[in-house]
Amino acid sequence: xxxxxxxxxxxxxxxxxxxxxxxxxxxxxxxxxxxxxxxxxxxxxxxxxxxxxxxxxxxxxxxxxxxxxxxxxxxxxxxxxxxxxxxxxxxxxxxxxxxxxxxxxxxxxxxxxxxxxxxxxxxxxxxxxxxxxxxxxxxxxxxxxxxxxxxxxxxxxxxxxxxxxxxxxxxxxxxxxxxxxxxxxxxxxxxxxxxxxxxxxxxxxxxxxxxxxxxxxxxxxxxxxxxxxxxxxxxxxxxxxxxxxxxxxxxxxxxxxxxxxxxxxxxxxxxxxxxxxxxxxxxxxxxxxxxxxxxxxxxxxxxxxxxxxxxxxxxxxxxxxxxxxxxxxxxxxxxxxx
Amino acid sequence: xxxxxxxxxxxxxxxxxxxxxxxxxxxxxxxxxxxxxxxxxxxxxxxxxxxxxxxxxxxxxxxxxxxxxxxxxxxxxxxxxxxxxxxxxxxxxxxxxxxxxxxxxxxxxxxxxxxxxxxxxxx
Numbered sequence: 347x348x349x350x351x352x353x354x355x356x357x358x359x360x361x362x363x364x365x366x367x368x369x370x371x372x373x374x375x376x377x378x379x380x381x382x383x384x385x386x387x388x389x390x391x392x393x394x395x396x397x398x399x400x401x402x403x404x405x406x407x408x409x410x411x412x413x414x415x416x417x418x419x420x421x422x423x424x425x426x427x428x429x430x431x432x433x434x435x436x437x438x439x440x441x442x443x444x445x446x447x448x449x450x451x452x453x454x455x456x457x458x459x460x461x462x463x464x465x466x467x468x469x470x471x472x473x474x475x476x477x478x479x480x481x482x483x484x485x486x487x488x489x490x491x492x493x494x495x496x497x498x499x500x501x502x503x504x505x506x507x508x509x510x511x512x513x514x515x516x517x518x519x520x521x522x523x524x525x526x527x528x529x530x531x532x533x534x535x536x537x538x539x540x541x542x543x544x545x546x547x548x549x550x551x552x553x554x555x556x557x558x559x560x561x562x563x564x565x566x567x568x569x570x571x572x573x574x575x576x577x578x579x580x581x582x583x584x585x586x587x588x589x590x591x592x593x594x595x596x597x598x599x600x601x602x603x604x605x606x607x608x609x610x611x612x613x614x615x616x617x618x619x620x621x622x623x624x625x626x627x628x629x630x631x632x633x634x635x636x637x638x639x640x641x642x643x644x645x646x647x648x649x650x651x652x653x654x655x656x657x658x659x660x661x662x663x664x665x666x667x668x669x670x671x672x673x674x675x676x677x678x679x680x681x682x683x684x
Numbered sequence: 685x686x687x688x689x690x691x692x693x694x695x696x697x698x699x700x701x702x703x704x705x706x707x708x709x710x711x712x713x714x715x716x717x718x719x720x721x722x723x724x725x726x727x728x729x730x731x732x733x734x735x736x737x738x739x740x741x742x743x744x745x746x747x748x749x750x751x752x753x754x755x756x757x758x759x760x761x762x763x764x765x766x767x768x769x770x771x772x773x774x775x776x777x778x779x780x781x782x783x784x785x786x787x788x789x790x791x792x793x794x795x796x797x798x799x800x801x802x803x804x805x806x807x
Contacts, residue, residue, distance in 0.1 A: 545743030569747040634718035
């Protein structure tokens with residue numbers, strides 16, 4: 347069983363625990379996702395065993411590379427590198443044929459293997475470059491650690507641009523679509539007692555608002571209001587409820603509704619510190635009696651309408667101030683190029 | 685105050701070091717075990733000190749733009765909590781100190797308190 351990338355580079359042979367597994371970064375993930383053929387250099391400069399070491403100097407210099415495969419009749423017979431060249435220079439032996447100094451025992455990697463395989467091979471063999479062969483053992487490229495770094499960076503940039511594009515598309519929604527009144531409605535079903543997933547809907551709402559180009563402060567206000575409202579459905583409703591957010595260019599309407607049990611005394615429910623949360627909810631950090639108070643602080647208008655035995659409707663509304671308009675993030679005036 | 689200084693004061697361990705790409709400037713602090721209390725006072729860029737270890741702490745932090753969370757009394761949150769925080773890019777720190785002890789140390793070291801003069805959002 348070969349070592350994993352964490353064992354080689356991060357945690358030096360220690361077994362990977364569940365916690366370590368959570369910490370696998372995007373870069374580490376990419377080492378598995380990217381194929382060697384995605385990052386290798388395809389335009390390979392090769393030499394023959396009979397070429398002189400002088401030819402090596404010229405080739406490495408002209409192409410700014412650190413080594414090259416040595417080919418004889420279409421088959422790979424060795425690799426010649428800067429290190430081999432140094433030995434020749436130290437011996438003042440520039441006119442010697444390459445076969446005198448080349449590394450014959452060539453280690454190769456396969457083009458269809460993941461990049462992590464090349465990293466493992468670099469770590470195990472301490473060579474600086476590896477010839478890449480296809481399934482028929484034909485040379486198809488060369489790979490260095492520099493190629494891997496470049497490939498990973500390109501992939502990360504692509505990830506980043508995808509998020510930028512999502513943001514760009516969303517943030518132009520209100521500008522690109524012309525109507526007398528445009529609104530975007532987001533709906534989420536909230537399950538009673540689902541503390542594990544509690545807050546997920548609010549998390550999606552906050553992210554959606556940011557993608558739509560809402561200023562961070564506005565997204566935060568809405569996030570806190572819908573989170574408190576979402577948790578109220580989880581904690582207090584009989585059968586769960588629905589969280590609905592209506593986004594318009596000038597205001598955001600947020601609403602929760604459920605079919606019971608209803609609040610006997612709405613005024614009391616609005617008193618800071620008042621809570622009827624269950625011991626379970628309290629053990630989860632709820633029941634501070636600040637939920638509705640927090641919502642009131644975050645929104646411009648809140649209406650709580652409840653009937654015992656029928657259900658509760660909570661309406662929250664934020665009017666966008668002139669400086670809070672949805673706008674494309676700086677630099678997103680043109681579609682990012684991919 | 686830098687997050688790295690706070691970690692030193694707390695003698696803390698970072699539970700998801702992979703997301704600590706650089707040091708963060710922390711605007712102030714707040715200590716609470718009730719999440720609505722946190723949402724009532726905390727401002728963007730804060731560090732949250734808490735004894736609670738469930739996913740709701742991370743959700744709360746995400747909603748309120750809390751920059752980092754310190755779990756007190758050496759508590760270790762479950763792996764799904766660490767995973768959620770890592771996904772949301774929120775550093776988690778475990779400290780053996782208690783709430784009173786660490787709040788006191790950080791306050792004395794000059795970390796701004798977010799539990800005073802709350803005037804709402806449009807202040």
